[in-house]
Amino acid sequence: MKAMILAAGLGTRLRPLSLEIPKPVIPVLGQPLCGYAMAFLHEYGAASFLLNLHHGPERVREKVTAWAADRFPVVFTHEREILGTGGGIGNAREYLRGGTFVTANSDAVARFPFGDALARHRRNGSLATLVLFPDRRRRYTPVRVREDGRIAGFGSAAPAGAYEGFYTGYLIAEPELLDRIPHGRPSCIVRDTLVPLIATGAPICAFMTEGIFLDFGTPEDYLRGTLALLAEREGDKGPHSFTHPRASIEKGATVGPDAVIEEGATVGAGATVRRAILWPGAVVPPGALVENGILTPRGFVPA
Known part of the structure; x- marks a missing residue:
């Protein structure tokens, strides 16, 4: 199974960090x-990956290639103009053809029974299956689903369904879907x-499920x-x-x-870091306090 990670966005909401x-x-x-x-x-059988790039393409290519080197092959496409979720997937159609494929967003961490989602997709003979989570905080656009598992519509104006959730960005699809994506222009995979x-x-x-979903x-x-x-990694060991x-x-x-000190960061003598992330190259002066945010080489971003 081939997979595509959608990575061409500008990261506007994450600014100034994404700059x-x-x-x-x-x-x-x-x-x-x-x-x-x-x-x-x-873990669930994706053997190779494609990432579509736009903002900072060389930096993304360098970091991903180094990290994935001994794990699995990765290829890249570069979008001079952002093509959107639909256009980006369509632009990768030659890579994705050949069987069931999956796409996911690059800016979320999720864990759920993907094997069950894939089995349901195949058992139902679906052209595409969207993985949904319950949206208890009402943060995202609702996706309404009929009793038979087919999607009724998107948004509050969609027809009523038997249940609803939010789209995690995980899409399982058959290659025939690629031919239904508009050619040669930006598009949204959902709307268009x-x-x-x-x-x-x-x-x-x-496929309605639950698990871990962390939006970054x-x-x-x-x-x-x-x-x-x-x-999650450290369990009850704390701090x-x-x-x-x-x-x-x-x-x-x-x-x-609750401190994260990334590669190449420095915490000076007598300094304190708590509930904060230090980026590569960040320096905490001796005796200083950094908390409730992210320290980068350019400065502090409160969070």
């Missing part, structure tokens, strides 16, 4: 953010491809999501902290609770 490092490769506990989606899908197909009665289905869209989301992964082997912690410094 320093493109969002797909911001560091998260020692690895690029997009690596979490890739590793998750690799899936909605018209639903109107014709095509089998566009949902804003600086606040980034800090919250990173600390959630840190807590939770992560220090990259190639970071520098000087004498008398306090790291934690």
